[in-house]
Structures are given as structure tokens and as C-alpha cells.
Amino acid sequence: MPVDSTRRPFRPGPALRLAVAALVLCVALAVLLRLSGLDVGRAVAALWRGSFGSADALLSSTLVRASTLILAGLAVAIAFRAGILNIGAEGQLLVGAAAAAAVGGAIAASFGRATLIAELAGGAAAGAAWAWIAAMLRRRFGVLEVISTLMLNFLALYVVSYLVRGPLQEPLGIYPQTASLPDVARLPALFSGTRLHWGFPIAVACAVAAWAFLRYTAGGFRLRAVGMNPSAAWSAGLIDVPGVTTRAFLVSGALAGLAGAIEVTGVSFALYENLSPGYGYSAIAVALLARLNPALVIVTGILLGALEAGGSAMQRDASVPSALVSVLEALLLIGVIVLERTALRRVAATGGDVEEAMGVAAP
Amino acid sequence: MSGAVDLFAAAAVRSATPLALAALGEMVAERAGVINLGLEGVIIAGALGAAVGASSGVAAGFTVAALAGAAVAGVFALFAVRIRTDQIITGTAVTLLALGLTATLYVALYGAAGVALTLPTQAVLTIPVLARIPVLGPAFFAQPPITYFLYVAVPVVWWWLYRTHAGLMLRATGEHPEAALVAGGSPVRVQGWAVLFGGVMGGLSGGSLVLAQVGTFAEGMSAGRGYIAIAIVAFGRWHPIGVAVAALVFGAASALQYLFQAMGWNAPYQIFLALPYALTLAALAIAAARGRTAAPAALGRRQLLAEGEV
Numbered sequence: 001m002p003v004d005s006t007r008r009p010f011r012p013g014p015a016l017r018l019a020v021a022a023l024v025l026c027v028a029l030a031v032l033l034r035l036s037g038l039d040v041g042r043a044v045a046a047l048w049r050g051s052f053g054s055a056d057a058l059l060s061s062t063l064v065r066a067s068t069l070i071l072a073g074l075a076v077a078i079a080f081r082a083g084i085l086n087i088g089a090e091g092q093l094l095v096g097a098a099a100a101a102a103v104g105g106a107i108a109a110s111f112g113r114a115t116l117i118a119e120l121a122g123g124a125a126a127g128a129a130w131a132w133i134a135a136m137l138r139r140r141f142g143v144l145e146v147i148s149t150l151m152l153n154f155l156a157l158y159v160v161s162y163l164v165r166g167p168l169q170e171p172l173g174i175y176p177q178t179a180s181l182p183d184v185a186r187l188p189a190l191f192s193g194t195r196l197h198w199g200f201p202i203a204v205a206c207a208v209a210a211w212a213f214l215r216y217t218a219g220g221f222r223l224r225a226v227g228m229n230p231s232a233a234w235s236a237g238l239i240d241v242p243g244v245t246t247r248a249f250l251v252s253g254a255l256a257g258l259a260g261a262i263e264v265t266g267v268s269f270a271l272y273e274n275l276s277p278g279y280g281y282s283a284i285a286v287a288l289l290a291r292l293n294p295a296l297v298i299v300t301g302i303l304l305g306a307l308e309a310g311g312s313a314m315q316r317d318a319s320v321p322s323a324l325v326s327v328l329e330a331l332l333l334i335g336v337i338v339l340e341r342t343a344l345r346r347v348a349a350t351g352g353d354v355e356e357a358m359g360v361a362a363p
Numbered sequence: 364m365s366g367a368v369d370l371f372a373a374a375a376v377r378s379a380t381p382l383a384l385a386a387l388g389e390m391v392a393e394r395a396g397v398i399n400l401g402l403e404g405v406i407i408a409g410a411l412g413a414a415v416g417a418s419s420g421v422a423a424g425f426t427v428a429a430l431a432g433a434a435v436a437g438v439f440a441l442f443a444v445r446i447r448t449d450q451i452i453t454g455t456a457v458t459l460l461a462l463g464l465t466a467t468l469y470v471a472l473y474g475a476a477g478v479a480l481t482l483p484t485q486a487v488l489t490i491p492v493l494a495r496i497p498v499l500g501p502a503f504f505a506q507p508p509i510t511y512f513l514y515v516a517v518p519v520v521w522w523w524l525y526r527t528h529a530g531l532m533l534r535a536t537g538e539h540p541e542a543a544l545v546a547g548g549s550p551v552r553v554q555g556w557a558v559l560f561g562g563v564m565g566g567l568s569g570g571s572l573v574l575a576q577v578g579t580f581a582e583g584m585s586a587g588r589g590y591i592a593i594a595i596v597a598f599g600r601w602h603p604i605g606v607a608v609a610a611l612v613f614g615a616a617s618a619l620q621y622l623f624q625a626m627g628w629n630a631p632y633q634i635f636l637a638l639p640y641a642l643t644l645a646a647l648a649i650a651a652a653r654g655r656t657a658a659p660a661a662l663g664r665r666q667l668l669a670e671g672e673v
Contacts, residue, residue: 032471085451085663087400137644141651144658146398146451147597148647150590151640158637166631284455323466323582330460337448337456 025331033320043318050313051306057313060195064267066305068093070203071259072279073286073297074210075127075252081214081292082248083227088134088149089256090280091156092127096257098160099126100264101178101271102168108185115185120202120261127257128250130156135249139242145249153280161273168271177272187266197266203301206255210294223248256280282308285329288336304329371615371622372502379614380510380575381406381568385592386599386606387513387520388564393596394524395557396537396550396661400454401439403589404461405562408435409569411465414580415472417482417573424482425509425570432566433559435461440558444551450663458589466582484578485509507575509567513607516564521603533557537659540667550667565589598643600650600657613639 030040051062072089079086100123108115134152137143161176163169170179187197214220225233226244233239259279268275286304290296311325385406392399399405412431417424435457443453473480485507494504503510524530533553535543540550568588573580595613599605619635650656 029467032467035471037474038470087451087455133644137648141648142656143644143647143651144663146400146663147593148644151594151643154587154590154594154640155637158633158640161636162631162633165633281455281459284452285459288452319470321463321466321470321582323463325463326459327463327467330456330463333452333456333459334442337452338442338446341446341448 022331022335029324029327038320039318043314043320046314046317046320047307047310049310049317051310056194057309059191061309061312062302062306063196063200064305065308066302067197067199067203067266068259068263068279069282069286069305070207070297070301071199071262072256072283073290073301074203074207074294075254075256075259076283076287077290077292077294077297078210078223078248078255079252080287081227082223082245082252083230084138084245084249084252085144085146086131086134086149086249086252087146087284088131088152088280089252089259089283090276090278091149091153092130092253092256093260093263093276093280094153094156094160095130096123096127096260097264097275098156098163098168098260098271099123099257100261101181102163104181104185104265105168105178108182112184116187116265119185119265120258123261123264124254124258127260128254130257131249131253132246135246135253138249139246157273160271160275164272170270175272178270181265181269185265186269187262195267197262199262199266202258202262204298206258207294207298210255214294256283259283277308282329285333289332291336291340367622367625369498369501370625371618372498373505374618374621375611375615376502376506376510377576377614378617379610380506380513381571381588382592382595382613383513383517383607383610384509384571385565385568385588386595386610387516387603388561388568389592390596390599390601390603390606391520391524391533391564392554392557392561393662394537394601394659395533395554396540396659396664397440397444397554397558398450398454398593398663399436399439399443399558399561400451400589400593401435401457401461402454402561402565402592403585403587404458405432405435405439405565406569406572406585406589406592407465407583408432408461409566410573410584411469411569411580412566413570413573414469414480414482421483421485421574424574425567428570428573429563429566432564432569433562436558436562436565439562440555444554444558447665447667449665462583462585469580469582480579482573482578482580485575507571509571509575512567517603517607524603534659537661540661540664565592568592594640594643597658598639598646600646601659602657609639609643612642 033040033043050057052058072093075089075092076086100119103122104115104119107118111118130152134145134148137148138145164176164178168178170177187199190196190198190200214224222233222239222244225237225239226241230241234241263275264271282304286297286300289300307325307328311322314320314324315322385402389399389402409428409432413424413428416427439453439457442448443450487505488508488511490504494500524534532543532548535546536548536550536553543550543553569585572584577584591613595609596606598612599609616635616639620632623630623632
């Protein structure tokens with residue numbers, strides 16, 4: 001595997017075709033909305049207003065959602081780069097959120113500000129532990145992680161559902177949620193008067209660290225080698241493939257768990273059942289749109305955060321279902337995977353470097 | 364007591380019906396080597412299709428549901444089977460697409476006001492003698508006809524998979540596509556048809572939610588059943604009979620909450636809801652530990668042939 005590879009000239013062919021297809025689909029969507037008597041102009045205006053249109057929308061909606069999406073997206077990106085199809089970010093995020101809420105509720109009174117560190121560490125540890133189950137099942141028994149992580153997502157959902165009705169329920173025992181965290185156990189606001197919290201810089205720092213790790217360290221090289229071709233990584237480099245895979249799986253789980261901890265300590269301040277509107281699944285889109293590059297995850301996390309923030313505004317102000325946003329996400333995702341396939345075909349024909357063709361190696 | 368048990372058994376079969384329909388179709392697709400995570404999207408499309416078709420009656424509802432499910436599965440097949448994009452990613456995208464499109468189309472068709480749609484539902488058809496068997500009779504033989512469709516579909520799928528040449532070719536495609544090709548088969552075509560069959564069954568599953576259970580459509584009403592069906596396929600060890608039994612186990616787990624409510628028991632029902640998933644994980648691990656992994660060898664493989672095509 002060449003570490004350094006020559007650049008190929010940009011070819012607009014498939015990209016252009018895709019852009020045209022995307023445009024046609026957007027027009028079709030607009031016509032559909034128009035036919036159903038909805039105001040397209042107002043919908044687009046609301047989408048913009050709710051995402052980037054004002055400092056308040058950007059700081060209190062878009063970037064708040066982006067913080068969670070970036071961390072969860074990193075979790076997916078790291079796993080996919082190591083050849084692990086971890087679709088369990090949702091479950092790892094939920095147990096991370098549960099652990100953070102449990103730790104915060106238990107020790108905030110006696111530990112003050114230090115509680116925050118324990119909450120975030122607890123969230124990451126819980127996420128890693130949840131991922132460890134799937135990692136162990138894969139390593140010991142060869143159970144497909146696609147199936148095991150999917151099932152662990154459901155298990156996590158029921159664990160949370162049990163906790164908020166049982167041991168962690170708020171003292172009055174009326175609502176299925178935990179008691180609100182005290183102020184010292186919450187992430188402080190980054191700028192006063194906004195909802196943007198310290199989770200955002202934490203997420204960005206994690207993304208930069210992951211990028212540097214993959215690009216500049218021997219460990220990152222081993223992870224990428226295992227992801228590209230496990231048998232070659234073993235025979236050519238004597239890389240401990242199961243060990244690298246397990247560690248990558250744990251790091252992936254820890255990042256998703258941290259995302260959950262940040263959601264609890266920065267946004268919801270309590271644990272409840274519908275805490276995550278599918279962040280763990282959107283994270284797959286975040287990671288793939290970034291072509292599994294941790295640095296680009298920052299950009300795609302903000303993009304999808306904006307789409308989701310704008311989507312809620314669209315539903316509120318223009319009565320357009322916010323679910324329309326997932327159509328856009330899906331179209332973006334399909335566009336990216338088709339582009340990758342075309343690039344791969346070209347490489348097969350010309351005998352080039354696959355990783356570069358996927359656009360995942362050279363950040 | 365017996366009244367509550369009867370209710371529980373009937374609810375178990377009722378909850379199992381949409382799960383078994385979707386899982387039976389997904390099982391066929393997975394035996395051909397394709398895991399369709401777009402199944403969740405297939406089911407919601409079937410549900411909306413059923414709501415649209417139901418204006419011309421229940422039969423039309425199920426027909427449109429099957430077609431809608433097949434259409435979504437067709438989109439998945441176009442990318443994942445034809446162009447051979449990654450199955451997991453494509454499935455995720457297709458689910459997102461279908462969940463978003465159905466919600467939008469529903470508003471487009473029936474207005475944003477959210478007037479609850481009331482649709483005709485399939486009446487319970489009681490089978491004369493069999494329904495009088497204690498407990499099992501009313502549970503299995505006093506259900507809407509779509510449940511009885513399964514009693515035919517499960518053995519037919521079993522027979523087709525294990526007793527016909529086409530079924531053998533499908534299983535070969537999922538285990539060893541190169542061998543299937545050498546034997547004169549066409550792996551891409553086989554996988555395409557298998558995914559479409561899964562789409563029809565997933566569409567019927569969504570249809571049964573609307574036309575045999577709820578009588579209306581709601582955004583996101585598939586509620587994760589597509590993913591549950593994938594768990595059921597694994598728990599049922601990729602075998603038609605196993606899948607039917609596994610669907611009953613999952614159906615029973617969700618029906619337990621009704622039993623608990625009826626009996627006034629105050630136990631954490633989440634444990635029972637979670638149990639099937641834990642059992643599935645344990646079953647997968649045990650099977651693998653004994654060296655008897657039931658999963659098709661080429662499941663999820665993007666690259667169809669070991670050499671040549673990327």
C-alpha cells in the first residue's frame with residue numbers, strides 16, 4: 001500500500017451526472033410540495049432561518065446538534081476505517097448517556113465541578129463496554145457485528161427504558177426520566193446567552209486528534225491497513241489484526257458513548273427514553289459523507305446538524321414534515337456511495353490505488 | 364386467568380404476523396447473500412401503499428402495499444445488487460429515503476392538518492373446528508386472513524428453498540457465488556429477485572400493520588420492525604421454520620406487556636422485551652462456538668466474485 005500516492009486529474013463525469021440527478025430530484029420534491037399546497041419558498045426560507053440564518057440559530061441549534069453528530073460520526077468513521085461495520089453507535093450513545101446521568105446524579109453533590117469529568121469518562125467507558133460485547137462476539141465467535149450491534153441498539157433502548165422507570169427515576173416517581181442534573185454537573189455554555197456548550201470544542205478536538213492519529217502515527221497506519229486488507233496486514237506487516245480490530249471497536253464505542261454523555265450534560269440535563277432522535281443512525285451518514293475522514297466529519301456533522309435544525313424550523317413555520325430532511329440526507333448518501341463505486345471501477349480498469357480512489361486516505 | 368392467557372396468546376400471534384412476513388422475505392434475500400437494512404423503509408412504504416390502496420378495499424390495499432415494498436426494495440437492489448454499492452450503507456440510505464418520502468407523501472396526499480385517516484381493516488376470520496382448540500385455537504385460528512397467508516407461505520418457501528433447483532441455486536449464490544456462476548447460474552439476477560421477493564413480503568408486512576392492526580397510517584409507524592425482522596432471521600438460523608418460531612418468540616415478548624397489564628403485575632416488562640435480543644446474541648455465539656454458523660457464507664459481500672470484478 002503506497003503511503004504517498006500521486007494525484008489523479010479531477011474528472012467531472014460521474015460527479016456532474018450526480019449533480020444533475022440531485023437537481024432533478026430537488027425540483028421534483030419542490031413540485032410535490034407545491035402540488036400538496038405547501039409553500040416551497042417559505043419552506044426553504046425556514047430551513048435557512050432555522051440553521052444558519054441567525055447567530056442564535058447557528059449557535060443554539062445547528063452547532064448544538066453538530067456536537068453530538070460529530071462525535072457519533074467519528075465513532076462510525078473510526079470503526080469503518082478499521083473494517084468494522086459498527087452500526088451500533090445509537091446503542092453505545094444511549095448507554096453513554098445513561099452512565100453520564102447515573103454518575104452525575106450520584107456524585108454531583110459531593111464532587112462539584114469534578115463531576116463533569118467523571119460524567120464524560122463514565123459515558124465513554126460505558127460506550128466502550130457496550131461495543132466490547134460486539135467486539136468480543138466477533139473476535140471469539142465470528143458473529144457478524146452488523147447483526148450484533150443492531151441487537152445491542154435495541155437492548156440499550158430497553159436498558160434506558162428500564163432505568164428511567166426504575167432505579168434512576170426522578171424522586172417523585174411520576175415521569176419516566178431521571179432528575180435534572182444540578183448546575184455543577186452540566187457542561188457550561190461556551191458563550192453566555194446561547195445553548196452552545198463545551199461539547200462542541202470537545203467534539204472538534206476529538207476529530208482533529210483522530211485525524212492526526214490516522215495520518216501520522218504507526219497505530220493509525222495499522223488501523224488503516226487492517227481495514228483495507230486484513231490478510232495483507234497480517235502477512236506483510238505482522239500486524240495483530242484481531243487486537244487492532246478490537247481496540248478500534250472500543251475506541252469507536254467510547255466516542256459514541258461520549259456523544260451520549262455530552263447530550264445529557266450539555267443539552268437534555270436528564271436521561272429519558274427518546275433522548276436520541278436517531279443520532280447513531282445519522283452518524284453513519286455523517287461519517288460516509290465525510291468519506292470516513294475524521295477532519296471532514298467536522299464539516300459534515302455541522303451540515304447534518306444544520307439540516308436537522310432547519311428541518312424542525314421548516315415543520316414549525318411552513319408545515320413541511322421535518323422528515324423531508326432525511327430524504328435529502330439519503331440522496332446525499334446515495335450520491336456518495338455511487339461516486340465511490342464509479343471511482344473503484346476506474347481503478348480496477350487502470351490498476352490504481354483503491355484507497356485514494358475512495359478518497360479516504362489522503363485528507 | 365385463562366381469559367388473560369387467551370388474550371396473551373392471541374396478541375402474541377397478532378404481533379408476530381408483520382414480523383414473520385418481513386423476516387421470511389428478508390431470510391430469502393439473506394440466503395442469496397444480500398442483507399437488506401432498507402427493510403425498515405420497505406415496511407413503511409408498504410404501510411403507506413396499503414393506506415392509499417385501501418380506498419378501493421382491503422385486497423387493493425395489500426396489492427399496493429406489496430408493490431410499494433417491491434419498489435423500495437428495487438431501489439436497494441439497483442444500487443446494492445446491480446452497481447454493487449455497500450449493502451449496509453445502501454440499506455441505511457434507503458431506509459432514510461423511504462421514511463422521509465412516506466412522511467412527505469402522506470402530508471401531500473392527506474393534508475398537513477393531520478386528520479386521522481380511518482381505513483377499512485381485514486376482519487377476523489375464525490376457522491370453524493380448529494379455533495375451538497383450547498388457548499392455541501383462538502390464538503392461531505381466529506386471526507385476520509393475512510396471518511393464514513403465512514401458514515401457507517412458510518412451508519412453500521421451505522419447499523422452494525430446499526426442494527427445487529431454483530432454491531438450490533439461490534442458496535448456492537449466498538454461500539459461494541463463484542460456484543453458482545460456474546454451475547450456470549446468474550448470481551446478480553438471483554440476488555435481485557431475492558431482494559424483490561423480500562420487498563413484496565416487507566410491503567405486505569407494512570400492509571398488515573395498517574390493514575389488520577391499526578386501521579390508519581402514521582409517520583414512522585414501522586417503528587423498527589425492519590431491524591427486528593433482521594434479528595429474527597438470525598435467531599431463526601436463516602431457516603423458514605426457524606424464522607416462524609423466532610417471530611413468535613419476539614411477538615410473545617411484546618405481547619407480555621398486555622398480559623402484565625391485564626394481570627396488574629408490576630414487573631419491569633423491559634426485561635421481557637429485551638430478552639429475545641439477548642437470546643439471539645447468545646444463540647449466534649453458541650452456534651458459532653460449536654462451529655455451526657448458520658449465516659450464509661457470502662452474506663453482505665459486496666464483491667460478488669473473488670477475482671476479476673472489484
